[in-house]
Amino acid sequence: xxEYGAETARLSLHVPEPEVRPGDTPDFSKVVxxxxxxxxxxxxxxxxxxxxxxxYSIIRVLNRDGDAVGPWAGTLTDDEVMEGLRHMMTLxxxxxxxxxxxxxxxxxxxxxxxxxxxxxxxxxxxxxxxxMNFPTYRQAGLLIAGDYPMVDMMNQIYSNEADPLKGRQLxxxxxxxxxxxxxxxxxxxTQFIQAVGWAMASAIKRDxxxxxxxxxxxxxxxxxxxxxxxxxxxxxxxxxxxxxNNQWAISTYQGIARGGSGTFAARxxxxxxxxxxxxxxxxxAVHAVAxxxxxxxxxxxxxxxxxxxxxxxxxxxxxxxxxAYRPKTESDAWPLGDPVIRLKNHLIKxxxxxxxxHKQTEAEFLDTVIAAQKEAEKHGTLHAGGKPxxxxxxxxxxxxxxxxxxxxxxxxxx
Amino acid sequence: MPRMTMIEAIRxxxxxxxxxDDNVVVFGEDVGYFxxxxxxxxxxxxxxxxxxxxxxxxSELGIVGAAIGMAAYGLKPCVEIQFADYVYPAYDQIVSExxxxxxxxxxxxxxxxxxxxxxxxxxxxxxxxxxxPEALFTHVSGLKVVVPSNPHDAKGLLIAAIEDPDxxxxxxxxxxxxxxxxxxxxxxxxxxxxxxxxxxxxxxYTVPLGKAxxxxxxxxxxxxxxxxxxxxxxxxxEETGIDAExxxxxxxxxxxxxxxxxxxxxxxxxxxxxEATLTSGFGAELAALVQEHCFFHLEAPVARxxxxxxxxPHAQEWDYFPGPKRxxxxxxxxxxx
Ligand SMILES: Cc1ncc(C[n+]2csc(CCOP(=O)(O)OP(=O)(O)O)c2C)c(N)n1
Numbered sequence: 001x002x003e004y005g006a007e008t009a010r011l012s013l014h015v016p017e018p019e020v021r022p023g024d025t026p027d028f029s030k031v032v033x034x035x036x037x038x039x040x041x042x043x044x045x046x047x048x049x050x051x052x053x054x055x056y057s058i059i060r061v062l063n064r065d066g067d068a069v070g071p072w073a074g075t076l077t078d079d080e081v082m083e084g085l086r087h088m089m090t091l092x093x094x095x096x097x098x099x100x101x102x103x104x105x106x107x108x109x110x111x112x113x114x115x116x117x118x119x120x121x122x123x124x125x126x127x128x129x130x131x132m133n134f135p136t137y138r139q140a141g142l143l144i145a146g147d148y149p150m151v152d153m154m155n156q157i158y159s160n161e162a163d164p165l166k167g168r169q170l171x172x173x174x175x176x177x178x179x180x181x182x183x184x185x186x187x188x189x190t191q192f193i194q195a196v197g198w199a200m201a202s203a204i205k206r207d208x209x210x211x212x213x214x215x216x217x218x219x220x221x222x223x224x225x226x227x228x229x230x231x232x233x234x235x236x237x238x239x240x241x242x243x244x245n246n247q248w249a250i251s252t253y254q255g256i257a258r259g260g261s262g263t264f265a266a267r268x269x270x271x272x273x274x275x276x277x278x279x280x281x282x283x284x285a286v287h288a289v290a291x292x293x294x295x296x297x298x299x300x301x302x303x304x305x306x307x308x309x310x311x312x313x314x315x316x317x318x319x320x321x322x323x324a325y326r327p328k329t330e331s332d333a334w335p336l337g338d339p340v341i342r343l344k345n346h347l348i349k350x351x352x353x354x355x356x357x358h359k360q361t362e363a364e365f366l367d368t369v370i371a372a373q374k375e376a377e378k379h380g381t382l383h384a385g386g387k388p389x390x391x392x393x394x395x396x397x398x399x400x401x402x403x404x405x406x407x408x409x410x411x412x413x414x
Numbered sequence: 415m416p417r418m419t420m421i422e423a424i425r426x427x428x429x430x431x432x433x434x435d436d437n438v439v440v441f442g443e444d445v446g447y448f449x450x451x452x453x454x455x456x457x458x459x460x461x462x463x464x465x466x467x468x469x470x471x472x473s474e475l476g477i478v479g480a481a482i483g484m485a486a487y488g489l490k491p492c493v494e495i496q497f498a499d500y501v502y503p504a505y506d507q508i509v510s511e512x513x514x515x516x517x518x519x520x521x522x523x524x525x526x527x528x529x530x531x532x533x534x535x536x537x538x539x540x541x542x543x544x545x546x547p548e549a550l551f552t553h554v555s556g557l558k559v560v561v562p563s564n565p566h567d568a569k570g571l572l573i574a575a576i577e578d579p580d581x582x583x584x585x586x587x588x589x590x591x592x593x594x595x596x597x598x599x600x601x602x603x604x605x606x607x608x609x610x611x612x613x614x615x616x617x618x619y620t621v622p623l624g625k626a627x628x629x630x631x632x633x634x635x636x637x638x639x640x641x642x643x644x645x646x647x648x649x650x651x652e653e654t655g656i657d658a659e660x661x662x663x664x665x666x667x668x669x670x671x672x673x674x675x676x677x678x679x680x681x682x683x684x685x686x687x688x689e690a691t692l693t694s695g696f697g698a699e700l701a702a703l704v705q706e707h708c709f710f711h712l713e714a715p716v717a718r719x720x721x722x723x724x725x726x727p728h729a730q731e732w733d734y735f736p737g738p739k740r741x742x743x744x745x746x747x748x749x750x751x
Contacts, residue, residue, distance in 0.1 A: 132486075132487075134483070164520060165518065165519065165520045166520050168517055168518055168520065169518050173518070175518070175519040175520070175522050175523065176522065177519070177522040177523060182486060182523065183515060183518050183519035183522065183523050185510060185511060185518075186510075187506060187510045187511070190479065190506065190507060190510065190511050192479075193475065193476055193479030193480055193483070193507075194479050194480070194482045194483035194486065194511070195483060196479075196480055196483060197479060197480030197481060197482060197483025197484045197486075197487075197491075198483035198484065198486055198487045199483070200480060200483070200484060201439075201483065201484035201487035201488070201489045202487060203465075204439060204465045204466070204484075204489065205487075205488075205489075211483070223475055223503070224475060224479060224507075227471075227473045227475045227476030227479060228476070228479075230471045230473055230476060231470075231471065231473070231476050231480050234471055396516055396517050396520060396521055397516070397517050397555050397556050398516070398556065398558075398579075398580045399516070399524070399579040399580055402624060402667075402668030403624075403668060403671065403672075404668055404669065404671070
């Protein structure tokens, strides 16, 4: 028997920490950024075992000079790329106005998309009508790029009398079946397995529609994420499973949820899923990878896991102060740049856009958003003007109101 | 009417609804090829194919979460949790998701799912195979909670549950699965007799959700019971000779308050019986409702006979399970008050 004595080293717990904290110089030197165009584009029916490296690299199309290069380039027409820029600009303007509206007390809460606009906006363009997203709270780009009326979004944020959800949901927790946008839950991760179930149902019914699940890097630690991977893999469900790695889960850096594994995408390997990482700040790359995964699902080749490497520039929400846990200039140092500026530079380089037009369009969008906001505010804001009726509060818990709720509604005097 | 066990009745309900509506799908652990550990789904995969009835990974969260997604698509999933004791990993999906989906989406998405699970003791399942978690679900707005006590009701209620537009928790008292039960938990002879417990019609019929049934008419005291406890209450009434009116609640949420109030106003006394633990149990809700609605008719305090506030013990199961003796004592005490 070996003797374990005082000379044996004591164990110590490993608690991962980010490279830098407030006051330090931002440092992304450990983030390896492959050159645009350097990752190959396999056929959609590739054996997942042959593309294991795609979970460790980063698929990129737009290079530093604004050129679209490599095998993933060329999935969109010029008009579509222009439209993509407009969608991202619209979302950014929308965010700015709604953030201000929250500061003005017109709503309780808001969550911005700043820096992540490309992810949802570009993904949406790879889907067909009838497909269903199971989003989390930072994918309003799916609605903007899917032409959901901005006034309805604002009515929801204001919980006013025209709120399509009758004031029952937190702001930004939109729901639109017609626009392929499942009702958002505040309980993180739950939607991921639901997306797989929806996709399984589509396959059971021999339908042609597919589903997309969305989750943040932090929320991948929830059991729902793992359940979704098991079910997707077991039943080869026609679903695209999207992880948005924006580096931060409120104040917790992504290394806490990721643990020792190489990447979030690599989590798909144990389930035999084709798993890819993509530059989430590159509209063209996001679209190309989304299109690849959507086609796989549509051709009944099964699920795909995608990690979008991006950075949350704004605060987590209006209740958060990021300067308390990360360097103030960290977002400027983010090596993958700003998705709007990158696409803008690409279009300028191709002679399709100019700085003047960009400025002019920004001003136009601000006018459009302000006009929508005025329209929405006619219906009220959270604490002023019209609001959903108290009677509505009792409706819709069940299809038919049971007697106990009827009694309670009467008691409430409505 | 054919005589059948409760298992056969439950199977028949799924068979009938699957035959009538292709949107009904059935899945859960061991549910497909083998037909479930209690054999409730036996034969369904052979009859309807493996995309309508299939095995699921051991992930209760996954089973319920996937069912919610399927329901959002337009299917009517009827899923099995192998034992009610294992529903907790799926609790968040049930409570935060299934129960609220209609409400939070203003009806854009609905969740017509049924979550079936065997509950209760009486088969020496120990503390991980005997729980009665109904109160954890009756507390949740948006769910319906059903507990049948005989094959006829089990089939009719399950068909109604599968056809219901909202999520239903369907608790199956496993003591009643395989044969008759005389209310005496400590007489093992009839426990797993595999003799039919009762009759149930062939084909399609429903027992409406939200309606209780008077199992035994009486004028002296009202006993509120459900599932296995209906038989315990009957045995207690017979043995004490007290003229008890026994109400089988059948659906706990929504509850048939009218039948309860009518009976208690008539008898002036009320004993509540359930197998789940006492504190914050469903009996507390029943007692409160009776007090609110029948106070001036009551001649005795509302009594509760329940499982003790301990986990369900293995060796002492017969001391835990509220039997006819304890219910009888409560009846006598209530009458004497
Ligand atoms: C089940 C659950 N736990 C905790 C929270 C509180 N919460 C809201 S957002 C958040 C961080 C999520 O981070 P991530 O998944 O990385 O998404 P991101 O906000 O970065 O887009 C937490 C902990 C919650 N909403 N739900």
